[in-house]
Amino acid sequence: MGAGREFAKGLWSENPIFRVVLGLCPTLAVTTSAQNGVGMGIAATFVLLCSNVIISVLRSFIPRKIRIPAYIVIIATFVTVVDLVMNAYFNPLHKALGIFIPLIVVNCIIMGRAEAFASKNGVLYSLLDGLGMGIGFTISLVAIASIRELLGNGTIFGAAVMGSSYVPFMLLILPPGAFILLGTMLGAMNRVEIALARRAGRAPSIRKEHDCASCAIFAGWSNAADKIKALEEAGR
Amino acid sequence: MVAAIIALSALALVASFGLAMVARAFAVPVDPKVEEIEGALPGANCGGCGLPGCSELARRIAEGRADVDACPVGGESVARSISRIMGVAFAGGGARKTALVFCAGDDETARRRFYYNGVKDCASAALLFGGDKLCGYGCLGLGTCAGVCPFGAIEMSALGLPVIDPSKCTACNKCVLACPKKIIKLVPVSRRVHILCSSHDKGAKVRKACSVGCIACTKCVKEAPEGAIAMQDNLAVASGVPEIPDSVAAVCPMNTIRVVDLGISAPADAAGAAAEGAAS
Amino acid sequence: MKSGTFFGGVHPRYEKDLAGGRPIETMPLPARLVVPFAQNLGAAPKPVVKKGDEVKRGQLIAEPQGFVSVPLHAPTSGVVQAIDVFPHPVGADLPAVVIVPDGKDEWAPGLNVERDAGDLGADALRGVIRDAGLVGMGGAAFPTHVKLSPPKDKPIDVLVLNGAECEPYLTADHRLMAERPAEIVEGASWFAKALGVENVIVAVEKNKPDAIAAMRPAAEARGYAVRALDVVYPQGAERQLIFALTGRRVPAGGLPMDVGVLVQNVGTCYAAFEAVRRNRPLTERVVCVTGRGVANPKNVLARIGTTFGDAIAFCGGLREDAGKIIGGGPMMGVAQYSLDAPVTKGTSGIVVLTRREAVQYAGDPCIRCGRCLRACPMLLNPSVLSVYAERLRFDETAAHHVLDCIECGCCAYVCPSRRPMVHHFRRAKAEIRKKQARAV
Amino acid sequence: MEERLPDAGPKAPGTKEKTEEPIARFLVSSSPHVHEGIRIRSVMGLVIVALLPASVFSIYLFGLPALFTILVSVASAAGFEWLWQKVVRRPGTAGDLSAVLTGLLLALNLPAGSPWWLILVGNLFAIVVAKQLYGGIGYNIFNPALVGRVVLLVAFPVHMTSRWISPSAWGMDAVTTATPLGRAREALLATGSVDAALTRNEAIDLLIGNRAGSLGEVSVILLLIGGIFLLAKRVITWHAPVAFIGSVWAMAGIFHLANPARFADPSFHVLTGGLFLGAFFMATDYVTTPLAPAGKIVFGIGCGVVTVVIRLFGSYPEGVSFGILLMNAFTPLIDRAFKPAVFGARRAKTA
Numbered sequence A: 001m002g003a004g005r006e007f008a009k010g011l012w013s014e015n016p017i018f019r020v021v022l023g024l025c026p027t028l029a030v031t032t033s034a035q036n037g038v039g040m041g042i043a044a045t046f047v048l049l050c051s052n053v054i055i056s057v058l059r060s061f062i063p064r065k066i067r068i069p070a071y072i073v074i075i076a077t078f079v080t081v082v083d084l085v086m087n088a089y090f091n092p093l094h095k096a097l098g099i100f101i102p103l104i105v106v107n108c109i110i111m112g113r114a115e116a117f118a119s120k121n122g123v124l125y126s127l128l129d130g131l132g133m134g135i136g137f138t139i140s141l142v143a144i145a146s147i148r149e150l151l152g153n154g155t156i157f158g159a160a161v162m163g164s165s166y167v168p169f170m171l172l173i174l175p176p177g178a179f180i181l182l183g184t185m186l187g188a189m190n191r192v193e194i195a196l197a198r199r200a201g202r203a204p205s206i207r208k209e210h211d212c213a214s215c216a217i218f219a220g221w222s223n224a225a226d227k228i229k230a231l232e233e234a235g236r
Numbered sequence B: 001m002v003a004a005i006i007a008l009s010a011l012a013l014v015a016s017f018g019l020a021m022v023a024r025a026f027a028v029p030v031d032p033k034v035e036e037i038e039g040a041l042p043g044a045n046c047g048g049c050g051l052p053g054c055s056e057l058a059r060r061i062a063e064g065r066a067d068v069d070a071c072p073v074g075g076e077s078v079a080r081s082i083s084r085i086m087g088v089a090f091a092g093g094g095a096r097k098t099a100l101v102f103c104a105g106d107d108e109t110a111r112r113r114f115y116y117n118g119v120k121d122c123a124s125a126a127l128l129f130g131g132d133k134l135c136g137y138g139c140l141g142l143g144t145c146a147g148v149c150p151f152g153a154i155e156m157s158a159l160g161l162p163v164i165d166p167s168k169c170t171a172c173n174k175c176v177l178a179c180p181k182k183i184i185k186l187v188p189v190s191r192r193v194h195i196l197c198s199s200h201d202k203g204a205k206v207r208k209a210c211s212v213g214c215i216a217c218t219k220c221v222k223e224a225p226e227g228a229i230a231m232q233d234n235l236a237v238a239s240g241v242p243e244i245p246d247s248v249a250a251v252c253p254m255n256t257i258r259v260v261d262l263g264i265s266a267p268a269d270a271a272g273a274a275a276e277g278a279a280s
Numbered sequence C: 001m002k003s004g005t006f007f008g009g010v011h012p013r014y015e016k017d018l019a020g021g022r023p024i025e026t027m028p029l030p031a032r033l034v035v036p037f038a039q040n041l042g043a044a045p046k047p048v049v050k051k052g053d054e055v056k057r058g059q060l061i062a063e064p065q066g067f068v069s070v071p072l073h074a075p076t077s078g079v080v081q082a083i084d085v086f087p088h089p090v091g092a093d094l095p096a097v098v099i100v101p102d103g104k105d106e107w108a109p110g111l112n113v114e115r116d117a118g119d120l121g122a123d124a125l126r127g128v129i130r131d132a133g134l135v136g137m138g139g140a141a142f143p144t145h146v147k148l149s150p151p152k153d154k155p156i157d158v159l160v161l162n163g164a165e166c167e168p169y170l171t172a173d174h175r176l177m178a179e180r181p182a183e184i185v186e187g188a189s190w191f192a193k194a195l196g197v198e199n200v201i202v203a204v205e206k207n208k209p210d211a212i213a214a215m216r217p218a219a220e221a222r223g224y225a226v227r228a229l230d231v232v233y234p235q236g237a238e239r240q241l242i243f244a245l246t247g248r249r250v251p252a253g254g255l256p257m258d259v260g261v262l263v264q265n266v267g268t269c270y271a272a273f274e275a276v277r278r279n280r281p282l283t284e285r286v287v288c289v290t291g292r293g294v295a296n297p298k299n300v301l302a303r304i305g306t307t308f309g310d311a312i313a314f315c316g317g318l319r320e321d322a323g324k325i326i327g328g329g330p331m332m333g334v335a336q337y338s339l340d341a342p343v344t345k346g347t348s349g350i351v352v353l354t355r356r357e358a359v360q361y362a363g364d365p366c367i368r369c370g371r372c373l374r375a376c377p378m379l380l381n382p383s384v385l386s387v388y389a390e391r392l393r394f395d396e397t398a399a400h401h402v403l404d405c406i407e408c409g410c411c412a413y414v415c416p417s418r419r420p421m422v423h424h425f426r427r428a429k430a431e432i433r434k435k436q437a438r439a440v
Numbered sequence D: 001m002e003e004r005l006p007d008a009g010p011k012a013p014g015t016k017e018k019t020e021e022p023i024a025r026f027l028v029s030s031s032p033h034v035h036e037g038i039r040i041r042s043v044m045g046l047v048i049v050a051l052l053p054a055s056v057f058s059i060y061l062f063g064l065p066a067l068f069t070i071l072v073s074v075a076s077a078a079g080f081e082w083l084w085q086k087v088v089r090r091p092g093t094a095g096d097l098s099a100v101l102t103g104l105l106l107a108l109n110l111p112a113g114s115p116w117w118l119i120l121v122g123n124l125f126a127i128v129v130a131k132q133l134y135g136g137i138g139y140n141i142f143n144p145a146l147v148g149r150v151v152l153l154v155a156f157p158v159h160m161t162s163r164w165i166s167p168s169a170w171g172m173d174a175v176t177t178a179t180p181l182g183r184a185r186e187a188l189l190a191t192g193s194v195d196a197a198l199t200r201n202e203a204i205d206l207l208i209g210n211r212a213g214s215l216g217e218v219s220v221i222l223l224l225i226g227g228i229f230l231l232a233k234r235v236i237t238w239h240a241p242v243a244f245i246g247s248v249w250a251m252a253g254i255f256h257l258a259n260p261a262r263f264a265d266p267s268f269h270v271l272t273g274g275l276f277l278g279a280f281f282m283a284t285d286y287v288t289t290p291l292a293p294a295g296k297i298v299f300g301i302g303c304g305v306v307t308v309v310i311r312l313f314g315s316y317p318e319g320v321s322f323g324i325l326l327m328n329a330f331t332p333l334i335d336r337a338f339k340p341a342v343f344g345a346r347r348a349k350t351a
Helices: A003-008 A024-030 A034-058 A064-089 A091-100 A102-106 A108-118 A123-153 A175-200 A221-235 B002-025 B032-040 B054-062 B075-086 B144-148 B174-178 B203-209 B219-223 B247-251 B267-279 C122-131 C172-179 C181-195 C209-221 C238-246 C266-278 C308-314 C371-375 C382-390 C394-399 C410-414 C421-439 D040-062 D064-087 D098-108 D116-132 D144-155 D157-161 D180-191 D195-199 D203-208 D220-232 D239-258 D266-271 D275-282 D293-313 D320-337
Strands: B097-101 B154-156 B162-164 B184-188 B193-195 B229-231 B236-238 B257-259 C024-026 C033-036 C060-063 C078-088 C092-101 C158-163 C199-205 C225-229 C261-265 C284-290 C298-303 C322-327 C334-336 C349-354
Touching: A003 A123, A024 A034, A024 A091, A024 A102, A024 A123, A024 A175, A034 A064, A034 A091, A034 A102, A034 A108, A034 A123, A064 A091, A064 A102, A064 A108, A064 B002, A091 A102, A102 A108, A108 A123, A123 A175, B032 B054, B032 B075, B054 B075, B097 B162, B144 B154, B144 B174, B174 B184, B193 B236, B219 B229, B219 B247, B247 B257, C024 C172, C033 C078, C122 C181, C122 C266, C158 C172, C158 C181, C158 C238, C158 C266, C172 C181, C172 C209, C172 C266, C172 C284, C181 C199, C181 C209, C181 C261, C181 C266, C199 C209, C199 C238, C209 C225, C225 C238, C238 C261, C261 C266, C266 C284, C284 C308, C298 C308, C308 C322, C308 C349, C371 C382, C371 C410, C382 C394, C382 C410, C382 C421, C394 C421, C410 C421, D040 D064, D040 D098, D040 D220, D040 D275, D064 D098, D064 D116, D098 D116, D098 D144, D098 D275, D116 D144, D144 D157, D144 D320, D220 D275, D239 D266, D239 D275, D239 D293, D266 D275, D275 D293, D275 D320, D293 D320
Parallel strands: C024 C298, C158 C199, C158 C261, C199 C225, C284 C349
Antiparallel strands: B097 B184, B154 B162, B193 B257, B229 B236, C033 C092, C078 C092, C284 C298, C322 C334, C322 C349
């Protein structure tokens, strides 16, 4: 795979939130405003980029057995840097994001990329991977946050856009709204992926566990629609 | 700042010492080959090899209890990389296979003997007089095979026959086992000419039931090279060796024998598909 | 006195008046008879005739294979035309012998003679009944002599004559009880003698007052009780009948003999009378040909092997809107695709429904209304079972006791989503049995 | 889905070629071959009929705004259902009246004179999010109408809790007032006692519905008549409603005995709020409540306990919706716990 693909995969095909569904804790918690989304995204991207590069550099030096503590130390270092910098220069944002900045340490996207990519690939690719994943994460966060802020508060980046007669749909600002919106967006993205795949004549890359067919509660449900369709056709 | 450095260093020292102790005390010898082999397998955990999952197969291969080409899905390329890991020579050659439906009796060509009204599932339909097709051997067309295919390789055609996409089929055998009429079989993708019927009925009965069924006229046996096609209980059956030439399809009066282009014979494609499957 | 009824059940439209008032008519011999070998539960008997053979009525044409199997006899005199595969009312295509009657209807030597059976012992009675090819004539076709041979540790103390006939439409048992009560009761007395049972109960649903009135003097003459039962489907199912009469519960997976009860259909009792007193093997039975798809619904005495087409033709033929031919009753019978299916020992009726009457299954999702739970006489949860079966999770259906389902059809009868419940359960049972067979 | 009769549609597949005699002539299916005749539509229709008296009364009481709310809600529910099925190309179930019922129930859970967009948003969540995204009829975990209501309650608390019109038939003077439960809460917050609020509400007013509230919660008697109608028609069973109302009464009674000044009379709690609507029409919803009778009783008690806890200690004056929704989540668990015992299994194996 070329460098371009390593960068681009984070944007769509392996988008950390919508495809791989990682890092949901900050995704659900901080996306109450678009500004928060941007802040969280940039912070995570910075950590991801730096940790990926450092881990890639040190990958042959770190013994395999103690790689986890080693990664944690590296990631924690950069998170501390981000925490201190944000506190110093972007104090209101730092306050808004609160505990979720320190919690980047245990963000599974960062650990995941370190383990799955940076520890196996060269510095350039790891850098691109981290950048792509970070930007994909940021875009996703901003997308979710914009919708929540727009509908739930009538603003985007703090600017009122919905007019004075708009009654804010407060549910979206609240935690349940985050879940509902994320679920709906995941479903919609899968739809888009299926449509794209069909057009391109390839199998849609939807993880088995995101498909209703493999759900323990509704196992086999996705077949139900087809069965009904077949029944209809048989009757006609 | 000095405090931070000292604290971190001290902590690191203590932690690494502890880790070293733990590593020594609880060391579990793991054959590194297992991990490597597992990495080489497609990772779909489809069960096509008959084992619970890829890791189990990897363990067995590493222990020498399974062959390097035991994964039916991975095909030659996977077998090759596993043989490299195991350090054994791989002769290659195990031809890639795909599932094929040995029935051409769709809604236009095959007749039905009653209106079936029940569970839309072939095995259930077969409980009632063996299904509604007039031909007792034919495809019931309710898509049970499509439902069990873990790779989405089977789709039902508008005329009610399963269509298997050889590029997606991994020859995992699930559909073969699921079909109550036992009309799906695994065939090498390299084979081009197939006899798409499973009916052992006599010619007259077949003619009444289906316009594309084998009526055992033996024209194909005469046309094909010696030993390529044999009549078994009113049904022409390909033996596989020698290959049936394309010309035989033309002599079949019922259009039962057809040239089926299974498309992919280049192993490179198969490897690509397997790799993509692992990545997604 | 016990409750006289059981849990669950449904009240279908009985439609018994279609054929209920019509006396049993003897059907003339048709042009050919198709006699399938598999007419009893257990192993099918093995043919002993071949194409071209001449046979007499009552002559053995297939001999039993093992204990749970009964012999098969030629239903009339004639020539064996062929042995081939034919549709069988149980829902499969099975081998059968085709006999072309010669019209003389001659009995094989030694048969059809009155005999004073008073001195026959229990074992001799069992032998006579077995040799006559008797099976349960209510529909299950379980070999009668097997039922009459309970293991030593399970003594039978109650014999129940099942005249409930809870299936809608069917009136064969009803007519038999109304017209031949003395013969039925005498047949039952041979069963009682073979088992050494004193307590005999004749169970009839309340919707057959003339049958109850006819049976009462005949039964009471021998000291048997006649019990009028509530009209609920499936009152005539063994377990439900036993509970209604005695309060005993047949354990799940067990048999009536586990609670000391034997249930015999009244038709079987009549056949036992014929076998013991007249030395006539089972070659004919009463079949109720009914339903709105038939021109003149009737109760006919037909030879085993009479095709549904011939029987229906005798009853005036099919109406134009006939859409479904059922071998048996509409609740538990098997839909036939062909009029070539023959009357077998277990065929109590031929019901022809019009296209409008027959249920059209849809398989909409279960809305969990719980109607099936209330209807299920086995106290199962058909709703959950059908959902599991639909999703091919057969292990779960086994855990939810699908094997205890008696396939009475109450759940599907009341289902507002028109789910093919019984079909799901039959599939699940087949899969579970297949798995069990593999495990052994 | 309508009946598909072989004579109604074209021939079964495989018979369209010109043949001398039709081969597929008869219908073959598994037994049983007859049916009681009931459909999902008829069940839903009965529930709608049972709700009609209360609906009509609410129109009499609150005037045109109530009629407007009901019509918009029913139309939008059916519309969303139809639209969704068009979008995902799934065979329509819009004809089975379940969406109409959801729309009606949601309307009965709204204040009279709710703005149109509020009703639309509520039905969007009820039909699309709570029902169709979970797989449509039979698969939804939560009661759609209640999901719609709770979403509105959480998202637009002002519209949902403080704009009650007092009963003044046909829009004479639409005074905004509070529901009895709301007044009880206000009084409690203001004076530390609920008595003041209670004196203003005669039991008889509560019973016949001369009070403020959402459309469907006002007339206890008419709701009871509807519930009894459903019981008589055997559409619902008594278990859940009796357990629900009984447990509310019992629990409120215990608190009242412990501290009459702080906690209102149990009959006040039984007669106010949407308890009867919830108990008879939503705690009996087939899809989202347990199957077995014992399970229904547990479900009803759970609903009652949550309702009383929210009413007495929560931040919302009313807790019926939350009670039912919370218990909806427990339904699979309750179902698992109360499997019916197989006939005769008692003496069989113990396994």
